[in-house]
Amino acid sequence: MKEIDFSGCPIMSSLSGERIKNLFEEIEFKINTYKKGDIVARQGSPCKYLNILLAGAVKTEMVAENGSVMTIENIAAVRPLASAFLFAENNIFPVDVIATDFCRIISIPRDEVLKMFQKDAGFLESYIKYNSNKTQFLSTRLQTLNIKTIKGKLAFYILEGLNKNLVLNPGNNKFRMDRNQTELAKYFGVSRPALARCISEMEEENIILIEHKEVKVINRAALQNLLG
Amino acid sequence: MKEIDFSGCPIMSSLSGERIKNLFEEIEFKINTYKKGDIVARQGSPCKYLNILLAGAVKTEMVAENGSVMTIENIAAVRPLASAFLFAENNIFPVDVIATDFCRIISIPRDEVLKMFQKDAGFLESYIKYNSNKTQFLSTRLQTLNIKTIKGKLAFYILEGLNKNLVLNPGNNKFRMDRNQTELAKYFGVSRPALARCISEMEEENIILIEHKEVKVINRAALQNLLG
DNA sequence: ATATTTGTGTAACAATTATGACAGATTAAT
DNA sequence: ATTAATCTGTCATAATTGTTACACAAATAT
Incomplete structure (x- = not known):
């Protein structure tokens, strides 16, 4: 527990350290580490957990079938990864997620996230807001490509x-x-x-x-x- | 009230007709109509309402500064419009929304939507899910452009x-x-x-x-x- | 049935970008 | 300080796409 520091994480911003501590005592989760260059998640693989980058940095890339790559964004801790896809019907990673530095990532199962929504309305609101911003970002990205x-x-x-x-x-x-x-x-x-x-x-x-x-x-x- | 029919609307799917009736008796909203070719919303204009297309069809287009246009998607009733942007920090329409047919659109103020979230968890869940699907769609769109x-x-x-x-x-x-x-x-x-x-x-x-x-x-x- | 509009197939030419290659500059590692 | 690795500037050539234009086909309106 002591090792989890969400300060600066946009979807946890409404929660006090105390509140977070309480929440995480009641839910299941796991923490993995990755070294630079490791693939954290593959484009096309299912997204079953809310993954939050606790430390380090990753980049997300879209790979066409011929191997041509486009970087979508660089993400530095503390930020959720692919949070928008967790509740989609077709919940697969749309991108490769690659560690660009040593990383620590916490994974919270989908159902546990739903529990957290019920327990804390503030968390829910910031989650919605964050995903909204994310969609906005994708739109801007589309605009660039246009x-x-x-x-x-x-x-x-x-x-x-x-x-x-x-x-x-x-x-x-x-x-x-x-x-x-x-x-x-x-x-x-x-x-x-x-x-x-x-x-x-x-x-x-x-x-x-x-x-x-x-x-x-x-x-x-x-x-x-x-x-x- | 009698004129609102949300059947087939993905963010209302969890609600019974009765439930919807009750909800909409307590909240503020307005309904506008548009004819073919009308601009429903302009790219860059603020998005303050949850707009739901009750009847008809629209297309969304992204316009570059030189006038080059890319159609993003065609939307037929009953579907929300730009629901993902309502709660974003920079809550502006990323696209032009243009009626491709005679349209009826209900607009529910942001704050009223928040009230609905509190009153009905099912609505909230389908809202999150719908936005997730939307983000997925945008990702696929990015993939096409890649x-x-x-x-x-x-x-x-x-x-x-x-x-x-x-x-x-x-x-x-x-x-x-x-x-x-x-x-x-x-x-x-x-x-x-x-x-x-x-x-x-x-x-x-x-x-x-x-x-x-x-x-x-x-x-x-x-x-x-x-x-x- | 005819006129009008919209959609399709095609062409020549111009503009933009990709590819592959190379030398020099910069940065990082030892 | 020196070496190695990475980044930058540049080039010629090929490939792809845009532009403009026109004739014809298909769909729609009158």
Whole structure:
């Protein structure tokens, strides 16, 4: 019990440490560990537990049959994994979940989660909210894919990154990417050389300037125009 | 009251007609009608109500800034609309919702829905389940988009369509598409001529045969190979 | 039955991206 | 500090798809 720390977990946010302790004394669960590179869950395998990443980080990837891979998202502790699929009729993992670091993951059986819902309305509400946010995320991801050109995807990504930092640095025109070029290409589902070429061109056109992972926006209007 | 018929609605399935009647006597709601072509909700507008399509049909589309459109799904009554976004932090419609037929839509305020959760656990459970299924759907949609080639998308679509009919016609190699070529191109987010060309080529290669909306699979293994 | 609209097949050409390959730069490991 | 591994910039070529255009077929309306 002592080893479970849910602080920062969005679906546990409404619960006090005391409350969590009580809840987990009454339910069944198990904890597994994984090392970097381990496959935590396979695309297509059934999802019977609420899995919460207690420590470490994972990435989720979608694999097409020919092996072409698209990274969906990177997840760092403490966060639930695939919580949206636990109660679906076809409750299978839509992605590969791969440890990108040493990981500790708690697995709570479906039925125990239902019990927790009954015992604590706050938990239920944050669960619904979290899944809503998740769906929103998938929608945004769909939107990115709906943009056909690489320049457009990049523009979308940069404008989004700028907005996220807006609260921290209002009026700022810089931000730091959390991916390198290779990872970014995977995220977009495009080839790396093609992405590099687009970056070069956009730098030549004085729209952006990228140094390492630092992105500086020079012509914001031009970025907006690229979105289509 | 007499005009509300939720039969067939997945999030109301656990409730008896009597129960629904009682619930809806205690809560606030409104009903609007739309004619074919009307915009029910705009991409980006806030989602403050649980909207349930009581009669008619709508389509949801994602619009990129340059106007390129991708149809996400077609929805026929009785179904909730964008139920997954109601409780998200950023509760905005991710899509345009457009009436494809005369529609009646009931709108229940967010807070009233919360009340209904408290009053009826069955409703709550089916709500969670429905949203889970929705997320699964979006994932599948992402998967389709992750397939790069048009032939691959088409192969995925056909194999999926075949599977859906499997229960009705086991071992069958035919099915009827619910979209015409133009709609299918929009669904894939590709140009119509390019789709037509791919169909032609796949027919020449003796993989499929499409007549009107009737699809016949001749070489299933070849379809599998195209998935990548 | 005829006119109108909508859907389909096809073509030439342009634009974009993938592929594979390589050298140089950067970062991490020892 | 040096080596090894990874990342980046670039290129030529091939493959795929978009664009625009047009003729014809099919469905729908009058």
